[in-house]
Amino acid sequence: MTLNTKEKIFYTALDLFSKKGFSGVSIREITREVGIKESSLYNHFANKDEILESILTYFRSDFSKTLPPIEMLDAILQKSTVEEFLKAGHRNFKQFMEDENRVKMWRILQIEQFRSPLAREVILEDLFKTTIHFLEIVFQKLIDLNKIRPYNPKTLAIEYQYPVFSLLTEYTILKFDGKDTSEVETRLDNHIDFFLEIVTIK
C-alpha cells in the first residue's frame, strides 16, 4: 500500500477538497501535506483543475462497477426473493460507501455541483439516471415474474431510490461531524421494509 507521488497528490487533494472545496484549497496546501514543493506537483498534473477532473473521472468509473450487469439480472432475480434482492443491494451499497474515499468523492460532488459541469453530469447521469434506469428494469422483470404488484416500474424505482439518496445526504453530514448515524441507518431499514410491504403480493 505504498503510494507514488501522483497518488499521494490525488488522495491528499481528495481529502482537502472534500472538506474545504476546490477553491478553498491551495496548491501550496496540497504539496505541503504531500511533502514536495509546489513546482513538483506540475510534473504530475498540468494544473489545479486537472486534479479535480481526475477525481471526478475516477469516481465515475468506480461507481459504474457497483450495479450488476443487466444480462445477469434474470439469473439473479429468479433464484432470490424480492426481499433478498433488495437487501443484498442495500448491503452492497453500504459496503461501497464504507470506503471513506468514496464518501469524500460524494462530498466533492455536492460541493462542486454548481461550479463544475462535470460534477453535475456525474450526479445527474451516473448517480440518478443510471440507478433509476437499472431499478426500472429490475422492477419490470419482477412484475413479469409476478413477484411484485404491477405498479409503474419507473415510479417504483423512484419511490425506492430517492429516499435512499436523501438518507445518504443526511448520513454524510452526520458522519462529517462524527455524530451518531444509527438512527439514519434504522430509517433506511424501515424504508426498505415499508417498500417491501407495499409492493409484495400477499
Next chain:
Amino acid sequence: MTLNTKEKIFYTALDLFSKKGFSGVSIREITREVGIKESSLYNHFANKDEILESILTYFRSDFSKTLPPIEMLDAILQKSTVEEFLKAGHRNFKQFMEDENRVKMWRILQIEQFRSPLAREVILEDLFKTTIHFLEIVFQKLIDLNKIRPYNPKTLAIEYQYPVFSLLTEYTILKFDGKDTSEVETRLDNHIDFFLEIVTIK
C-alpha cells in the same frame, strides 16, 4: 424596490456565492458588482464571513415561516381531504421555491455544507428535522381522524418527504443549466399520487 447598499451587497453575494461558492468569490468581485470600493463594504459587514452568516440566518427565518403553525392543523385537516391537503402543501412549497433567491440559498447550503457548521445545522435541523416532525404530527392526526391507514407516522413522513428532497436536488441542478424541468415536476406529481394511493383508505 430600490435597495440600499447593504441589501445590494447581500443580494450580490447571494448570487455569486450560489454560483461559485464562498471561497470562489472575492470581496473585490462583490464590490465591483455593487459599484463601491472594497473598503466601503466594511461599513456594512465586519468581514467576509459575516456576509455568508447573514445569508444563512436569513434563510433560516424565512424557511421557518413556510409550515403552518401546528395549532391551526386540526382546523385545516378536518375540513379538507388528504389529497387536498398534500397538494396544497405541494403548491405552497413550489411557490416558495419559485423565488430565485430561495433557490440560490438552497444552492449555497449544498455548496457550503462541509465548510460551514451553520449550513449543516440549517440542513439537518431546519430542513430535515422540522419538516419531518411537522409531517409526523400531520399523519398522526390523519390516522386518528381515520383518513389514512395506520402506518407508522414517522415512516410515512419520511416516505413522503425524502423523495421530495431528492427531486429538489435534481430540479435545482437542471434549473442551473437552464434545462427542461418538466419531467422532474411530473415525477413529483406521480410521487404524490402514488403516496395517496398507498395511504388512502378505500
Next chain:
DNA sequence: ATTATACGCTAACGTTCGTTAGTTTTAAAT
C-alpha cells in the same frame, strides 16, 4: 558508459486576496 527520462529542487513571475488607516463627501439633525 552514455543517453534519456522522470522527478525533485530553487527562485521567482505577476496577480489577487482580505483587511485596515485615514480622509472626504453626503445628508440628516440641531
Next chain:
DNA sequence: ATTTAAAACTAACGAACGTTAGCGTATAAT
C-alpha cells in the same frame, strides 16, 4: 448654519495565489 454620523473614498499592508523557467540528480534503457 453648524454639528454629527453614515458611508463613500484613496492608498496601501503583508500574505497568499497559480504557475513557470531553469537546474540538479537519480534511475533505467541503450
